[in-house]
Amino acid sequence: MAVQTQRIPARKRRPGGRLAVLGERDFTWFFLGYATSLVGSSMAPVAVAFAVLDGEGGSGGAGGDSGGGTALGWVMAARILPVVLVLLAGGVIADRLGSRRVMLGSDLLRGLVQALFAGLLAAGHAPVWAMVALVALWGIGEGLFMPAFGAIVPDLVRRKELMADANTLLGLARSVSTVVGPATAGLVTAAWGPATVLLVDAATYGVGAFALARLRRPLRAAAGGGESMIRDVRAGWSEFTSRPWLWITTVQMGLFNLLVWAPFLVLGPLLAQRDLGGARAWGLVMGGYGAGAVLGGLLLLGRTPARPLAVASVAALAWALPSGVLAAGAGLPWVVAGALVAGAGSAVCGTLYNTTTQKWVPVELLGRMTAFGVLGSFALGPLGLAAAGPLAGRFGADAVLLLGAVWQLAAGAVVLAVPAVRNRRWEEGPDS
Template sequence: MAVQTERIPARRRRPGDRLAVLGEREFLWFFIGYTTSLVGSSMAPVAVTFAVLDGSGSGGGGEGGGSGTDLGWVLAARILPVVLVLLAGGVIADRLGSRRVMLGSDVLRGLVQALFAGLLAAGHAPVWVMVALVAVWGIGEGLFMPAFGAIVPDLVRRKELVADANTLLGLSRSVSTVVGPAAAGLVTATNGPAAVLLVDAVTYGVGAFALARLRLPERVAADGGESLPGELRAGWSEFASRPWLWITTAQMGLFNLLVWAPFLVLGPLTAQRDLGGAPGWGLVMGVYGVGAVLGGLVMLGRVPARPLAVASVAALGWALPSGVLALGAPLPWVAAGALVAGVGSAVCGTLYSSTTQKWVPVELLGRVTSFGVLGSFALGPLGLAVAGPLGSRFGVDTLLMFGSVWQLAAGAVVLGIPAVRNRRWEEGSEN
């Protein structure tokens, strides 16, 4: 399918121009609301975890808290609905418009968190109730994600600023992963998990208010008379017709399965053994977040001529944290590896999102985004589930080193594929 899109020359703007996107009214409103809701969303998992483990909502005053199995059920109940509704969320976003879907998602999630907070405060939230509530929360997230990927091009009038918009939104995510959990720990310790979830509900309200104020261009929606399978086939056809898109999606899916999931599960075990336990691991993940912030700052105002080639090189940095852990390196080296990986994560996220938004037709962007997100993250839960048993069977260090070598090899292969390496920002092959 040919793409009718304005060709914007790749260039590096002056430092003073790199925040020009904040002068776009619609983007500024969205950025404020999204950033606020992100902080609340990054606080909530901490509260939910301790609500389960402390038995805060069981009416037992926190005595005889929940088990690891209980926590597993609650965490899975959030992830599974996201995967199940992603594709439908892409169709709905293309039919109704991204703003409407995101507004409805924020309202839904805000109400869920307010109800959750009330039940915890009253001591009437047994595990099965928590499972039900986080499942609805997950449905809201599954609807939000494809719509989010499709709305960004509509938020800026000057299309050369789309990459900067993605960079700033990525910066928001990075900052929230550092600020949110720390704030949640403080609030949970002093006021309990219910207070954190109430804060989260309020931040969703701020996000919904910002979305309600947006004035976006009218788009030709997908034909509502076509069946859901038909619309999904159209989205899949667009996704599959672009080798650079499905190749990088497959790479990201295998990365989450073979590299990142084992790192998240086995990394804390290694830290407990060699790096001083929770404080050491907290430092590593905090430095990763700092790296992501730095990477976002570096990308502001910069659009490389071959964005996917740059992204593929940056993705090689993800090999470092697993590799240095496997080699038994001391904490400063592990933190340095996490810093490089964090920078790479910001660069990859910005360039993948911006390239997709530039070259995929807007009327199909929600569905194409849903296929991309599904392909990238669907295998992640499997990786989390099997990392522990495989680490016990083959050795923690062996599994971490395998992930590191895999990332380097896969990155080299992807970088060698012309459809990825030669995908230009301003012109070139449409596929």
């Protein structure tokens, strides 16, 4: 009888249960709004880039280069820097006010920014300084949104065994948007100009805000307020560092972005141009990565490993493949195959990390824990992007990519050797 009772639930989940999480009304509303806004968000960078490069900014640039690479660099940096600066404050605010309020405000802010941006472009009065200011506000909205997003899923899913499926579907939405969004943006920009794309993005943020407003279930709001924000950040840091499984995996991801992913993004196109046939080849490689991420999400849907962090750490080893095959001088089919496997690994790794954090961290700390995790994971990425070219010039692009691949395998082995990562089981409850 004991064996029977264990098998029946598993059998029920396989045919119709993999999408059972869509039976959770609040999650379904949130998923639809988030997926819609993701498509707009993935379209917008294409429009912004062409707005700058095509000289849509008018005469506001310095030295007549408002439409050139220098101006584009300023605009891109103006979006990223506020995200990093606001993340920790966003985590505190999410824990104090509740995730839905913060995300609703972020969607409204970003939608307003994109509508203003579209209006300026359509009117032909968008100097570079104005674009920098607008994308900085956009970045502030994103920095507030990210920690709140990491904390909201437990509030939306009543059946906690479905949290992994919820995160898998959200990851699938991200993967699909990275393929659909840029392609759509290119077509729309070519036909009607970047202002139209930004107006569409503003509308998708409106859809996201509408979905958040439609949520019925009373969501958790932290009992915030008494302590200063700095004390809340310090308290959050103390809680973060007290969880070895959390800070160790965050350090691993931070060094991965520095040593593996950033060099791959910079040097991959260079080697594709040199050895594989140029931009078309690189498009196939990144398309393979996106397809792998979708495939990995579909394979994970309806499954919860007994030791999720161990499985996530094994999946993360796949990130060594694209850099390794490029460094080895393999042909295009092998590079695309490596990217496909890495994409699948990224979907599995990201979903399991998000789910375990939401399950094992007390809800009143989730905003700050997410903020520290995101900051630690991505803070070194810009340094890796800046250093990849000079290091390749000194040591060779192949050597830099090979170092990253070896590092990823070695770091994965070290992380798997940590008992707090390897032995932590799904059934364990929140850390106290």
